[in-house]
Amino acid sequence: MKIAILTIGDELLNGDLADTNTAAIAGILISHSLPVHEAATTGDRETDIAAALQRLAATQDAVVVTGGLGPTGDDRTAKAAASAFSRPLSLNDKALQQIRARFRIMQRSMHPANEKQAMLPGRSTVIANHNGTAPGFHLQHHGTELYFLPGVPREMLVMLKEYVIPSLLERFPDPPLFCQQTVTVLGLPEPEVESRISSNPLPEGIELAFNVELPAVQVKLRAKGKDARKLVDRAELVVRKALGEYVVGFGNETLAAATAKHLISEGLTLSLAESCTGGLIAKLLTDQAGASAFLERSVVTYANSAKIDCLQVSPDILEQHGAVSEDCAVAMARGVKAASRTDIGLAVTGIAGPDGGTEDKPVGTVFMAMTGPYGERVERLHFHGNREQVRMRTACTALDWLRRQALQQISDEPQED
Amino acid sequence: MKIAILTIGDELLNGDLADTNTAAIAGILISHSLPVHEAATTGDRETDIAAALQRLAATQDAVVVTGGLGPTGDDRTAKAAASAFSRPLSLNDKALQQIRARFRIMQRSMHPANEKQAMLPGRSTVIANHNGTAPGFHLQHHGTELYFLPGVPREMLVMLKEYVIPSLLERFPDPPLFCQQTVTVLGLPEPEVESRISSNPLPEGIELAFNVELPAVQVKLRAKGKDARKLVDRAELVVRKALGEYVVGFGNETLAAATAKHLISEGLTLSLAESCTGGLIAKLLTDQAGASAFLERSVVTYANSAKIDCLQVSPDILEQHGAVSEDCAVAMARGVKAASRTDIGLAVTGIAGPDGGTEDKPVGTVFMAMTGPYGERVERLHFHGNREQVRMRTACTALDWLRRQALQQISDEPQED
16 A cells, blocks of 8 residues: 655745645554655646646555645646546536635635635545635545645644545555554764664564654654554663663653653642743743643743843842853742742753854853752753754753653652562 | 755654755755755655655756665665665765764764765765764766755755755756745735735736745745846835735745844834743744844743732732733733833733633633833734644734834834935
């Protein structure tokens, strides 16, 4: 069984937009044991779209297509499909009804351009879109299933789950069992991760892959066949043992989610004082619901006046050591913890760049301080990369400090065995 | 001239990682008038990589390949290239020297696995990597240029700019002139944007495209030939006139960058009180350097205690109206403005979901308040979508309020003509 994803749009080939649909679709397919064999992207030209459709229809068992179903003149996917498979466009009544119903729900009058979205290739089945105006469609060509969905992720993903997945599972009722687990590792370089794992034998049949998503390394454990789940579970235990405290998360769990989970389960409350990260640590922790259980406040103190007012940092410290200093980081952490009466106060101050670096404190210099139930920790750190990378590495390091703080609480508790 | 991008890695086809390299590479190529014709993605299997390489080498003039050059066992791109073009791998001395030099610079000892990265297909030219251990390589096959780069963006992009772009421009010395401008629009649906533009005639030769990046709509204006720049400039004027105040940015400028620019140029200082957005507004404003010129502080007040302490929100308001209320939003905005002594105070409080909604205040309900030089504005808003979308739409609306506040200041200034 070979499945391909085809994404369509000039914006994907001229640098304006990164394709996130392929990864989103692939993730959902694989969770139903439907692996993706290849992916392709074409621009908005009708001949290019038609050529890509013909090539994929000839080599794959199924193709999921996204994009180019909108109401504007540069949306040409339906026309290209019509010409690729010699099925002239015609007005599809069911599609038109759905578009009209959609506008009624949105309480907006339908723009005449939207009628074009109901022109579908002959012998297509309409795929309903409950979240937008572009209906999808499904057609078969010489035994290959082709599903056409809009490019807007929120609309597309619902249609994928409601229509495409059931249709694929009906067509391929017994996909080969497939199991995968991801182990996220922070603080070790990729070859070191591989070398630590390879000194512990993994169960036979496990395929091992690595993926660097800086600053983390992801270890992928995969297996096929009826024992896939069991093999992957056993391999996960081996990897956990080999990498110990460097393991920060499993599966789709982000470092922020893992950190939040540990803080919540240990009942630790947190306040943050962010300078160079500008709210990024709080943003990551609140990306998932439930952060109100532990995050009392986060103060982004860009100005010195804010550090003095909100965090009671003494003006003397700012004058003598500067805002980017160990002393200031400690004062910020203590200040935010005292003001908020939380268990932990964490602060970062640094130079994210591209400007502001000095010989003493080049761009990438960050001071991080944490004060909590186990005393204080403060470090001068240096991160490589551009502004975005320095900020992200700083935030991930802060999350890792918090995670380890929560784990320390666990390991310091009396152990029963 | 046809250029393709091939990205390699199982992680791109199993939902673990969205491919951002294609968009990054395409953006740089197009800025040198080198348009990308198509993009493709394969997994780590050697036969799949070899087949994709052969197909693209047969149909394109140049192929930029990323991924699969790492030191671990699942990195098979060099081997696949060797087999696709019948050029057996051999140890490349120059590549080995570069890897060794890299480890010396990093002051780390070289892992034996890294030696594998110097095994390159015969008759390859090494592409130096100054930011990582994986050297790239360049080979020619029947008139097609193939460039192999590592998948890590920070390493890959430097090699692209230093080696691939000059090599392509040498090979294709006079690429057809191409010019593009993006106009970002907020607050109008896509068909309405197109309809407003189409009622104003654009210069002949302008290609128009639309891209919905919710909550914004991007209008692309493109032209080819020696007058491309002039045509696009004229078209931009037409579009600005047609869309007026709904235009929020140009080119790669984000809404946050445009907002920051207007605040700085008007000398307005800002403080933020974020509840449901959890630091996202501050994060977006500090993504670019220079935010310290206007952002005094941002307070993420998740807990009621933080709203009372940091923002002087009266406990009565919280008790009578709740934290998600018009009264609370106004009190938060006033509180943060007073505490920070800035020109503008902006506050958001709402229910981002997935939990916490009620009949009166369903998920997506947001109260936004702004107090500034032109008095106060407060609104009850409702945003559709999941947690991430509600947060992003809330943040973009807040940025748009700030942008309009700064523009109001401009329009209220005495006009000279």
